[in-house]
Amino acid sequence: MQRKEEFLVFGSPQIEQDDIDAVESVLRSGWLGTGPKVAQFEREFALYRGARHSMALNSCTAALHLSLLASGVGPGDEVITTPMTFCATVNAIIHAGAKPVLADIDPKTLNIDPAQVLQKITPRTRAIVPVHFAGRPCDMDALMAIAGHHGIKVIEDCAHAIETEYHGHSAGTIGDFGCFSFYVTKNIVTGEGGMVFARREEDAARIKILGLHGMSKDAWKRFSDEGYKHYYVVAAGFKYNMMDLQAAIGLKQLERVERYWRRREAIWTRYMDELADLPLELPARVAPHTRHGHHLFTIHVDAKRCGISRDAFLDAMTAQGIGVGVHYLSLNEHPYYQETYGWRPEDAPHAHRVGRQTVSLPISAKLSDADVTRVIGAVRSTLHAQDMRAAATAC
Numbered sequence: 001m002q003r004k005e006e007f008l009v010f011g012s013p014q015i016e017q018d019d020i021d022a023v024e025s026v027l028r029s030g031w032l033g034t035g036p037k038v039a040q041f042e043r044e045f046a047l048y049r050g051a052r053h054s055m056a057l058n059s060c061t062a063a064l065h066l067s068l069l070a071s072g073v074g075p076g077d078e079v080i081t082t083p084m085t086f087c088a089t090v091n092a093i094i095h096a097g098a099k100p101v102l103a104d105i106d107p108k109t110l111n112i113d114p115a116q117v118l119q120k121i122t123p124r125t126r127a128i129v130p131v132h133f134a135g136r137p138c139d140m141d142a143l144m145a146i147a148g149h150h151g152i153k154v155i156e157d158c159a160h161a162i163e164t165e166y167h168g169h170s171a172g173t174i175g176d177f178g179c180f181s182f183y184v185t186k187n188i189v190t191g192e193g194g195m196v197f198a199r200r201e202e203d204a205a206r207i208k209i210l211g212l213h214g215m216s217k218d219a220w221k222r223f224s225d226e227g228y229k230h231y232y233v234v235a236a237g238f239k240y241n242m243m244d245l246q247a248a249i250g251l252k253q254l255e256r257v258e259r260y261w262r263r264r265e266a267i268w269t270r271y272m273d274e275l276a277d278l279p280l281e282l283p284a285r286v287a288p289h290t291r292h293g294h295h296l297f298t299i300h301v302d303a304k305r306c307g308i309s310r311d312a313f314l315d316a317m318t319a320q321g322i323g324v325g326v327h328y329l330s331l332n333e334h335p336y337y338q339e340t341y342g343w344r345p346e347d348a349p350h351a352h353r354v355g356r357q358t359v360s361l362p363i364s365a366k367l368s369d370a371d372v373t374r375v376i377g378a379v380r381s382t383l384h385a386q387d388m389r390a391a392a393t394a395c
Helices: 017-029 036-049 060-070 087-095 114-120 140-150 201-210 219-223 244-255 257-274 310-319 335-341 349-357 369-394
Strands: 053-057 078-081 099-102 125-129 153-157 177-181 194-198 297-300 358-361
Touching: 017 244, 036 053, 036 194, 036 244, 053 060, 053 201, 060 087, 060 153, 060 177, 060 194, 060 201, 078 087, 087 099, 099 335, 114 140, 125 140, 140 153, 194 201, 244 257, 257 297, 257 369, 310 358, 310 369, 349 358
Parallel strands: 078 099, 078 125, 125 153, 153 177
Antiparallel strands: 053 194, 177 194, 297 358
């Protein structure tokens, strides 16, 4: 009897022995919360990306929220972002008290279209939050020019873009703020976790205070071997701090970030080469003078071209033991936003079409060559089976 192949989990992280050893070391140290490992992770991640100021937090969502607050965004303000993103991007805007405004995407890059941003600006616009979708950098020259002309902030959502570069600059260092995710499916994993870069020291200081209950700077040191430190609450802050347990994993993952990126690039290249003859829409090629983070590999399943709906394709892949994702159903389609802001799919037609066709294939550095072969085979067999059914029906 042939052994059934294991289910290939989408986004499964690559965890190595030194990650496990790092966690054990922190557990034995007795300092599990925010402490010296977090401070070290902040320094080393900033050095890797060439950032001026970095603050580790418990999520990218927290990073976005605090960046908006540090930008002075509040009730009555508007913030422009993309409909092709995870809900955390707009939820952070809502939690800051502002109104999210959606600008449609460029259908080739799947990133926010600067021309659409320009059309959405009003006297109430306070910031733009571009999302480097799948690891592909946005057109930051155009977005920064718009922001500079209108005197508004730019907060880069880099949840997919740890290694991404645009015209010689690291993603997250181009705008006023850059927000990163270390969630379990991301390119550096800490389980949960995030980081924010700030261009101005005063913004960094405010985020540092807001991220730990509004307590005065370095309040986390109050139980260290430096001796007890009194602190003062100087703002109504949040419980957004990262733990040393998380930072210890992040430091080890950071050591391997380039090796993991090269592995994902190799998988990306295989997909581009070996799926090119199929009736799928593949990602656009990487633009000159940029570096793609290769966080996601998304294909578009158009029922008219492929003879199968996107959702049926998802089911067929799952049935073959391949975990797949959807990034993303356009935000215009979610009930909460429709009821609260009156958003409709037709408001962002490109994002709506993509959201109904997109499928993300596995691209984790953990995948073996055999795993990648399985994924490619499953895609081909799904479409071939559909072709056979169509031919049988025609007869």
